[in-house]
Amino acid sequence: MSIPVAALLAFAMWTIALLAFTIGVLRWWLILSGKAALNSFPGDEAHGSPFYRRATRAHANCVENLPVFGAIVVAAQATAAHSPTLDVLAVSVVVARVFQTSTHLISGSNTAVGVRFSFLMVQLVAFAWMGALIGLHARAA
Numbered sequence: 001m002s003i004p005v006a007a008l009l010a011f012a013m014w015t016i017a018l019l020a021f022t023i024g025v026l027r028w029w030l031i032l033s034g035k036a037a038l039n040s041f042p043g044d045e046a047h048g049s050p051f052y053r054r055a056t057r058a059h060a061n062c063v064e065n066l067p068v069f070g071a072i073v074v075a076a077q078a079t080a081a082h083s084p085t086l087d088v089l090a091v092s093v094v095v096a097r098v099f100q101t102s103t104h105l106i107s108g109s110n111t112a113v114g115v116r117f118s119f120l121m122v123q124l125v126a127f128a129w130m131g132a133l134i135g136l137h138a139r140a141a
Contacts, residue, residue, distance in 0.1 A: 083137075
């Protein structure tokens with residue numbers, strides 16, 4: 001398995017773990033303790049504690065970015081683009097995602113939002129750089 005594919009798998013597993021161990025645990029605790037019904041979690045309105053709302057948004061953000069990273073990794077695989085730089089960038093995406101999500105879960109303060117944005121920018125730069133490297137590889141092939 002290539003490093004970008006492993007990084008994509010890690011990103012996907014992080015997304016699933018985030019859902020299971022934040023939103024899932026909180027929801028099932030409320031349901032099983034009798035404090036909420038199964039249908040007490042409408043997707044179109046804010047509800048729950050500030051942590052719950054941050055966890056929900058952090059998970060949604062992972063879900064929004066996972067297909068972008070997936071498309072880039074698929075393009076790398078389809079064009080047989082391999083390089084140490086691609087490997088480092090792929091790992092950087094996952095590391096920055098974990099730090100972005102963790103910061104999101106910890107706080108909603110202005111400082112935390114700034115830190116989250118910095119980690120998002122790392123990912124966006126890595127996405128663009130990976131795309132450029134893959135495009136150059138495909139053009140040369």
